[in-house]
Amino acid sequence: MEIAPKYNPSKVEDKWYDFWMHQGFFHSEPDDREPYCIVIPPPNVTGVLHMGHMLNNTIQDILVRRARMMGKNACWVPGTDHASIATEAKVVGKLREEGIDKESLTREAFLEHAWQWKAKHGGIILDQLKKLGASCDWERTCFTMDQALYDSVIDVFIDLYNKGLIYRGVRMVNWDPKALTAVSDEEVVYKEVNSKLYYVRYRVEGTDDDWVTIATTRPETILGDTAICVHPDDERYQRLRGKRIIVPLVNRSIPVIFDEYVDREFGTGALKVTPAHDINDYNLGLKYNLEVIDTFNPNGTMSEAAQLFVGEDRFVVRRKITGDLNKAGHLVKMEDYPNKVGYSERTDAAIEPRISVQWFLKMKELAKPALELVENDTILFHPAKYKNMYRHWMENVTDWCISRQLWWGHRIPAFYLPDGSFVVARSKEEALNIIKSKSENKNSTLKPEDLRQDEDVLDTWFSSWLWPISVFDGIRHPGNRDIQYYYPTDDLITAPEIIFFWVARMVMAGWEYRQEIPFKNVYFTGIVRDKQGRKMSKSLGNSPEPLDLIRQYGADAVRVGMLFCSPAGNDLLYDDALIEQGRNFCNKMWNAMRLVKGWTVSSDIPQPEVNKISIQWFDSTFNVALQNIYSQYSDYRLSEALMSAYRLAWDDFCSWFLEMIKPAYQQPIDSNTYEAVVNFFEKLMQVLHPFMPFLTEEIWHILRERKEQDSIMVSLQPAVGPFDTSLIERFRYAGEVIMAIRNFRKDKNIPQKDPVRLFIRKNNNEVPDTTFDPVVCKLCNISELGYVLEKSPDDQSFIVGSTEFIIPRMGVINVEEELEKLQDELNYTRGFLDMVNLKLSNERFVNNAPAQVVDAERKKQDDATGRILVLEEQIRHLLR
């Protein structure tokens, strides 16, 4: 068989992905096995694959493939999220390009466009994930607006309403003037901006020249002022008691109120109060029963109520009004002032606090058990430090504004009667029944068409929080086979930035609807950043195109590269070098396979001693590493598990083991050894499979003849076998000897191809351990190995531990150079011994430290003493 000298991923990857799909290996149905389940954090239908998805889904795939290879019934449910605001914005934008105004369409017509858009773009990310090797159960692909999931959301709304947890209320909300909708507190991002503090003076009513100066960052809101507030103890303003103030430009008379809320240090100590446009002012307004004048239209332009600048944008008005105030003699001064301004996470428009009627979900009761479940480790966070953040949010949780003034999404199932009252129901008909059953005769003549359904939809997260349940239809059919089997799911892999948006709320929903946790572990991934530490983003243009990377390096290389430097919860500084490292590793494995497959096997030759001991050593080494790797998996230290597997494969298997058992050039290998090598190789591929699925499947198939339906991905990972740590320990020493001989050769310019003789000098009457002598001989090209008590004048030697290794003179030696080296080492060792002696002569140390530690020091003492003797003798020897 021709095997390419370099691994070519593009040829291999599509082939195996198709194979896995055709075999149905990704699909899961409930059975007798233990389930393992992950639900994907559903990507937006608006999105395309970015590096963050690559990392996140690589981790999920590793966990799923590993669970599958542990014999569990693994199910990874994929799907997408309808993303109300983002999608509606995209569709509106697209329509605008086509010259269609959203306002000119009916709701039904608009939704028609939205569904078309979703059909075209909604599956892009999921298809891209296939290139990465994602082993999702594609037959279970879900969308948050599929009928079953849609109805689940509506059911939950109705249920929570009936439980009194959902209410409709007038509240100050975060208004996104671009998307024309309210957004939740969590969707507001605060940014530091350089703004100005405007000092504006207001005339006291009934005076000609008595002024009160206030400081504001938002002069355009002056038109909505309905009070001036000062601290009751502020000496400067006592004269204002009982007075009224004239609002500049509009000449409205407003009261002065006294409240301790005011910070006397800030600005002038006098605060203008605009209840319609600031949350704190709103609260003051409630307290003092102030007039509320809403001076803005929903799109951020001035309303009729403002009287001036009607229809002009708030930021334009800020400029204009400053000029007008100045002209009218009201502007005292302006100062630069850095402050934080809230922006919409979705549209980046500056958030406008706005009074409006919205739907809210009470959070306090739901938060209580959800906090407890994380506090008592029923749900584990990896890394655990995120518990702090979670606790903080849960303890300070506020009611969740769940309505959005959009069309794309789950329409709020509330129906309004002509008199303005409403009922919550699944349909107009049901609503009508409820109305009729409640009221005597008053509404008996109502017809369905008299009812008007709420125009708004629900926050997207109000569907996402049900995701782990609704993908199995567990809201509508709580007893169905799937939900009973797969729920609670096992692991959730997500970003810390949505810990409140999503993770916390899933815990709440899980507890409310199943009295169960939604998942057992939450693994928080970091943010993928560029080399300068900037978050990768489209606008910065600093992100590589993931699919290009896969084409260039192969999916396995990308997976391995991304994971290498990504401990849980830590940000990943992306660098192409990481992916190159992944590619190099793939190639290394490929070449090892080429080596092994290149041998001719003979059952006629006996197995050399060196091979026997090498196989024993690698078997132990492998099992120790395996134990390590498995424990790293259970601690969710995936990058460490990968690193352990990497070193096992590269260092232990390739660099050591294969070199130990490798037959001489063009010589056959004995069949026992060959069988052992192929076995090890197979197991190694199984260990590596979750990280690099394609390459391992390819090599696994080349290593042995397989049946048509055989696949490494449904094989079982090896169990940890017995191991001999003393054997590993003894080889560690032999390895040091080998390295010392290599150094010796290099030092003395003796090429590897020239054989040398090696004599080991026995200390006193010790019985030498000869286990690895054949290995040393093979790897160092030793023609003769013996044990001696003395050495002859011409010999050269080196020391490992406290044993001297002698190599009969080959060529000339530089006596002075040797002496200097030996003297240096002698000095160092003497210093070392002094330190140890000092420690051992300290009675408090000997009495207080555990016996182990003291013994270790004694051992050091012995070794150093022995080494000094050898060194001294070597020096004497040279001087002779």
Next chain:
RNA sequence: GGGAGCUUAGCUCAGUUGGUUCAGAGCAUCUGCCUUACAAGCAGAGGGUCACAGGUUCGAAUCCUGUAGCUCCCA
């Protein structure tokens, strides 16, 4: 303004209950090598007062206190 966390090699990070698996790994760097699996490689080497200052202890990267710097979250 309130809270949480971080600071260990040039870079990215490990380092459980204080004690020879405590100063580690990978990458990068440097030096030899195109040695018939692999130059996308092989064999070696160098590199850290564990942010700073105190304290506890026989013993501190690890525990305590303070200082400085960075990051994140909340308002």
